[in-house]
Amino acid sequence: QVQLVESGGGSVQAGGSLRLPCAASGTIISINAMGWYRQAPGKQRELVATIGGGIINYADSVKGRFTISRDYAKNTVYLQMNSLKPEDTAVYYCNAGPVRTPTSRYLELWGQGTLVTVSS
Numbered sequence: 001q002v003q004l005v006e007s008g009g010g011s012v013q014a015g016g017s018l019r020l021p022c023a024a025s026g027t028i029i030s031i032n033a034m035g036w037y038r039q040a041p042g043k044q045r046e047l048v049a050t051i052g053g054g055i056i057n058y059a060d061s062v063k064g065r066f067t068i069s070r071d072y073a074k075n076t077v078y079l080q081m082n083s084l085k086p087e088d089t090a091v092y093y094c095n096a097g098p099v100r101t102p103t104s105r106y107l108e109l110w111g112q113g114t115l116v117t118v119s120s
Helices: none
Strands: 003-006 010-013 018-025 030-039 046-052 055-058 066-071 076-081 090-100 107-110 114-119
Touching: 003 090, 003 107, 018 030, 018 090, 018 114, 030 066, 030 076, 046 066, 046 076, 055 066, 076 090
Parallel strands: 010 114
Antiparallel strands: 003 018, 018 076, 030 046, 030 090, 046 055, 066 076, 090 107, 090 114
16 A cells, blocks of 8 residues: 655744655555645645656746755655745645556555645
C-alpha cells in the first residue's frame, strides 16, 4: 500500500515563510509528477504548483513567492512558501500521479491535507 504523508503546516504572520514536505511511502516503481493543491473554506480546490518531467508549473497567485522542489531518491516533494499573504490561508494537499506500483500502473495519490493559516 502506498500513501502520501505531508506536514509543515501551521500559523504564520503575513510576510512569513513555511516549508511543506510531502513524502510518498510504500512499494513504488515510479512517480511521474508531484505537486501541491489548496482549498480554502467555501472555495474549490486549486492547483498551487507541480513538478514532473523536467517541468515546473505555478499558479499565477503564488509565482515568485513559492518554490516547489523534489527529491527523487526519497520520493519527496517540498513547497517553500515565502512572503505569505492572508489569502494563502487554506488546507494544502499533496498530490502524486501517475504513480506506478506492483498492483497499479496509473494510480493517483492525495495526502491528508495540512492547514496553513496566515494572519494579517
